[in-house]
Amino acid sequence: MKKIVILTGAGISAESGLGTFRDEGGLWAQHRIEDVATLEGFARNPGLVHRFYNARRAQARNAAPNAAHLALARLEKEFQGDVILITQNVDALHEAAGARAVLHMHGVLDGALCASCDARWPAPLAMDVTLPCPQCKKRTVRPDIVWFGEMPYLMDEIYQHLSEADLFAAIGTSGNVYPAAGFVQEANAFGAQSVEINLQASVTATQFTRTILGLATETVPAWVDSLL
Numbered sequence: 001m002k003k004i005v006i007l008t009g010a011g012i013s014a015e016s017g018l019g020t021f022r023d024e025g026g027l028w029a030q031h032r033i034e035d036v037a038t039l040e041g042f043a044r045n046p047g048l049v050h051r052f053y054n055a056r057r058a059q060a061r062n063a064a065p066n067a068a069h070l071a072l073a074r075l076e077k078e079f080q081g082d083v084i085l086i087t088q089n090v091d092a093l094h095e096a097a098g099a100r101a102v103l104h105m106h107g108v109l110d111g112a113l114c115a116s117c118d119a120r121w122p123a124p125l126a127m128d129v130t131l132p133c134p135q136c137k138k139r140t141v142r143p144d145i146v147w148f149g150e151m152p153y154l155m156d157e158i159y160q161h162l163s164e165a166d167l168f169a170a171i172g173t174s175g176n177v178y179p180a181a182g183f184v185q186e187a188n189a190f191g192a193q194s195v196e197i198n199l200q201a202s203v204t205a206t207q208f209t210r211t212i213l214g215l216a217t218e219t220v221p222a223w224v225d226s227l228l
Contacts, residue, residue: 002081004227005165005192006072007183009088011172011199012216016063016093037147046129046142053143054126057109060091061125068171068220069097075224076100084161088173088180090145105152105180111144120144152179165192169223172216175202184208197223 010018035041036052065073076083076099085094086103092110094102107113112123114133121134123143131141146152162168168187173196175181184194184207196208197219205211212219 001166003084003161003164004075004079004081004167004169005084005086005161005187006169006171007086007088007173007180008072008094008171009173009180011174012068012220013063013066013089013091013093014172015066015068015215015217016091018060018063018089018091018093033148037145038149039147042142042147049142050127050129053109053145056090057123057125060093060109063091063093065093065097066217068216069093069099071221071224072171073098075227078228081166084165086158086161086180086183088177103154103158105146105154105158107143107145107153109143109145113142113144114138115140115142155179158183159186162186162192163190165190168192168194169197170194170202170204170208171197171220173198173202175204195223 031052036049042049072085072094076085085099086105087094088106090104090106090109092108110123112121112127114136116138117133117136119133119135127141130139132139133141162183165187168184170184173180181204184204187194188207194208195210195212196202196205197212199215200213201211212223
């Protein structure tokens with residue numbers, strides 16, 4: 001086996017205290033997705049969107065990588081072939097655990113983006129509608145996050161990796177959000193083995209060669225041990 005491609009979702013960061021869409025009482029439960037995670041919502045009320053992502057940014061900066069993040073960083077370091085880490089998460093916990101090259105298909109909380117000139121730069125902890133772009137000076141700054149209805153980043157590179165994978169793994173993903181939910185089909189089409197590691201089976205679980213259920217902090221380190 002020469003190449004392992006891994007997709008991670010919100011479930012891998014949940015045990016670090018970062019809530020998922022479906023958590024009751026978390027940040028997401030206090031808002032409608034249409035209001036805080038779409039271009040239309042940002043156009044209607046940019047102040048609300050900035051406050052929401054400021055809270056997420058602060059929460060993420062206080063979080064620490066857990067045993068699952070650390071195990072994947074160890075796999076990347078010790079595996080004799082290539083390990084490609086793709087994440088739907090916008091936190092930096094993979095990097096904090098020691099992963100070197102992470103493909104953030106949905107952007108990053110620590111990034112700012114100018115909607116006018118497409119400039120990108122490190123986001124301050126708090127952003128608001130008065131913040132000017134350092135390049136064009138317009139006050140059209142938004143979080144560098146891929147919202148619903150927008151095209152995820154790095155898709156050509158991701159599909160190239162999927163076509164070369166000997167093993168594809170999806171960890172902590174619901175299987176509800178495309179295009180990521182279709183990655184297993186893509187990898188399968190090129191002959192890869194596939195494994196889903198999740199707290200409970202996703203809606204795409206039947207498309208995987210193997211399913212491992214349980215807490216990510218327990219299942220992922222054990223899976224990595226089995227590979228090494």
